[in-house]
Amino acid sequence: MSKANNGANLGFESKLWEMADKLRGHMDASEYKHVVLGLIFLKYISDAFQHKYDELAATAETEYTDPEDRDEYLADNIFWVPPEARWEKIQAQAPQPTIGKVIDEAMTAIERENPSLKGVLPKDYSRPTLDKTRLGELVKLVGDIDLKARESGVRDPLGRVYEYFLGRFAAAEGKGGGEFYTPQCVVQLLVQMIEPYKGRVYDPCCGSGGMFVQSEKFVEEHGGRLGDIAVYGQESNPTTWKLARMNLAIRGIDADLGPHQADSFHNDLHKDLKADYILANPPFNMSDWGGERLKEDVRWKYGVPPANNANYAWIQHFIHHLGPNGIAGFVMANGSMSTSTTAELAIRKGIIEDDLVDCIIALPGQLFYTTQIPVCLWFLARNKKADPKRGYRDRSGETLFIDARRMGQLVDRVHRELTAEDIDTIAGVYHAWRSEGGEYEDKPGWWQSATLEDIKGHGYVLTPGRYVGAEEQEDDGVPFEEKMAELTAQLYEQFAKSDALEATIKKNLEVLGYGE
């Protein structure tokens, strides 16, 4: 994966961000987010429409195509944009004080014409608290994205900008905010590890839908067809759910996020789903998940998770939805690997003894905007037997531990990112370990393949540090004798200096009248 895909390194996006952020004024980032992202979305569907419109208009004479025939658009999975909602109309009115009302009407018209977007678009641009001069300038800025992108030679600029802005908003909201966003490098690592080429992909806490955007990207990059993946998601926060709908629509991904937002624990919208791949980043150590109202559930196969921490509720929810050959990769707080509270230890023990744990990765700290705590990745495989079709070897009773805590680099004072090379290295090790005939080798201090017995020996603790051992000490190459000779010479020199200094100090004290 090229470095440019890492999002933050594109230049034109960050310039755009700076400009957009200037227009934010005194508004909270969490509120402004919906204003900006809504506009980008509007621009996007209007552009897609216009593109098709021009095509149809060009062939109107020869093939009698009608650019105002909405069926032409539906056939191509393009949203029909009624005349009053088209971007040029909106931009033409940007300097007017009524711009808020114009946008609201455009959003309403699009929702009316496209039932699949019902209730998704923001429609409160005319509220008095939104400064109309700034809004007008913002409209102009979004209108120029294409121009800026063409200068930088970027394809799919609006999708990129949407995702980049999501990330920047997550950063701007900082602690307590940004929960809708998983850092791109973490998503890339998860995706590259489990390779969701085709089948049903599921994320029961999908946030703004980043996991899917990344996996579709992956499929495209590897020559598969977008239609090979069926995407299922669920999100409990209503505004985040809307962000996700837009995020997926902007990428042309047809996903089933359920008819509305809902809590995966208490209102599972995909009850019968058995997924081939699960990708997820559930909230860390969520304490008020309503566990006391859910003591008995078909999902608690390994035991009832504690009411004060949802980690093991999530893990069991994933396992429940995993198909017979399914693989799940998800982010967890580090405590999940070693917690020894009775309920959680019993669940972990059950999962380990059922041989579901395929791989565990300890990640460096400071990867997330929302929290500084170090986190890890879990990979569970329903079936670890040989799978010649996918080229997997029989890994029954084996688990791969990777300690990646020393990887990544700081992008600013408090945030770290895994580099493309780090991601390739980690995923490469896992693939070599998992494949039939793969050239895998343990590397002390970094990765180690362990057996069920080893894990039992460590009291069912899954912390990679326990298994990978110490890194082989880089010898400084200087044989003992040479080192000693060097140190001795140094010491004698210091002794001599010390003697001279001592004499001088004594003399100075004498001069001051404090002789021995």
Next chain:
Amino acid sequence: MKAVESSSRGASESEFREFKSGGARFMPFDTLMARITPCLENGKIARYIPSEGVDGPAFGSTEFIVIRGREGITDNDYAYYLTKWEEFRQFAISQMTGSSGRQRVPADSLAKFLAPVPESLSEQRAIAHILGTLDDKIELNRKMNETLEAMAQALFKSWFIDFDPVVVNALRAGNPVPEKFAQRAAHYRDNPERLSLPADTLRQFPDRFQDSELGPIPEGWNLSTIGAEFDLTMGQSPPGTTYNENGNGMPFFQGRRDFGFRYPSLRVYCTSPTRIANEDDTLVSVRAPVGDINMAYETCCIGRGVAAVRHKSGSRSYTYYAMQFLRERFKRFEAEGTVFGSINKKQFQSLSSMKVTPDIITIFENLAYPIDENIRTNEDEMQTLAKLRDTLLPKLISGELRVPDAEKLLEDAL
């Protein structure tokens, strides 16, 4: 700012960056004084000592005030000691302005400070020379201690990690040397005398390797655990009401916060100690982060962040260096615990260790302990020198104590 310490004299570069604008500009050997809360109150004053190959101007944070002697009027070294004078610092603190949290002292208000500067440049130089030699000696002791510790470490590594004496013995006896030590074996094959150990010391080492779970080890030395080879005291924190910073009771170390190069610095005391570390016990931090090593200077009380370790034979130096070489393994416990890393007694005790023949430990101890004693003496001397400097400084700077015959003193010194 981080590079400026209150206790030592030199500040070195923390990074090299392209200079844009703003910030303080200073020359080698200028005095840098922090102007902001709480660095000023803590006495963060240092001189810029450039590293080798760097001699141009340097740039720093806007939170420094740069002080330099004026050509022909004040000596640059003297200027440094003037800023170290308590009265100067108190004056600076009194001039601080700004809102309560982040107060700063404006550079121009410092200019109003009236100081009794000796008119003769040579008297200024003599004062700076007298104080400077004390600081030089402190710095030299610090370097000497680093050299001494490196020597003991090299010896420990050669004997107990690389098994050099066993390799030499195996070569002499014609026994096979494991692949892992092939490079060392090649080094000694033609010239076994390269390892200049007395014959009777060398004889104490085995001449054969055996296999173990952790690779080849000398025959007769067995894999063991920390728990079996060392006595381990895990700290326990006494109630907070028994802590004080007035020197009442026993020195108390809650965690690694006060750890230094070898000995932790004294700050907190406790009147009802619960867990005790003895003089020369090795102290290991067991929480956040795990694995920092220090030595107990005297009997002290240890809190829950610290463990005291001593080899069952009572060996002080052997314990200290053995723990240092375990550091990598301690670091593995960093990822455990949700917020910060920690290691509990059971985990600590079950770390693997080697059971070495008692005679060899004794020989090592006889070689390493004098080195460690020298380090301790140097540390003691540094304390005395610092006290002496701090006692002389106000007297010399205020003019209460004059340097007779300053010219001659300087001449002799050169």
